[in-house]
Amino acid sequence: MINKILYIIFLVLITFFSILTVFHKDLMKSALSLACVLFLTGFLYISLGFEFLGWIQILLYVGGIVVLILFVIMLAKEYVGKPLESGFRRIPIGALISGIIFIFLIWIISVTEFPEIKNFEKRPLEILPNLIFKSDYLLPFEILSLLLLAALFGAVVLARRE
């Protein structure tokens, strides 16, 4: 699936950038490290065999959502007139809860016996388009586009000037 050295590089890099995303004081740099995490996750998708999904992740997430976040942060800086407050509060209880969740997840992962990985029959790039456009997922896909339209209207209504 993915060789060991490459996997360790991915693990270290994703952990590092996730920590930077959560702990960096400057929201701008935090958003940029989020972009790195999403980019590396896209390559993980590709290594899992979902190539189409991987490139969608890179195009949409890194190219769309992160750019949107960066735009908002830059706009907010202009709008507010000073750098945004980005401190932390309630660190002990946050560390406690996320630590419990982490230990629980690790315990579950290490206890469970997973079956052997099976192979796909088709070529990976065709899988996702075939599933969406030639099976039951066409209707949810169209409903998703309606949801996007509704979110667009909602955002415009909320953010416009009086």
Added chain:
Amino acid sequence: MGIKGILLISAIMFSLGVFGVLTRKSALGMLIAIELLFNSANLNFAAFGRLFGNPEGSVFPLFGIGITVCEVAVGFAIIFYLYRTRKTTKADEVDILKG
């Protein structure tokens, strides 16, 4: 590496995201941490889809990405609205609904 490695990466991302959501003061920082949570959930879908040889595991991350776009757009619009009406972007100071 097998499936457990991918799940480990996803678990690390998830718990860091939970920490970010719980501890960030500014609402923008909380939204960025929520992106991490979404991402780890999507990674899990893809990993289990690969484990069982089921290509439908890649459809749900696609829908997840679409829903994230909506969430980010509306979330940031709400933050701007809050700043205009309450002059703050800190999540703790927004307590209009408090009795």
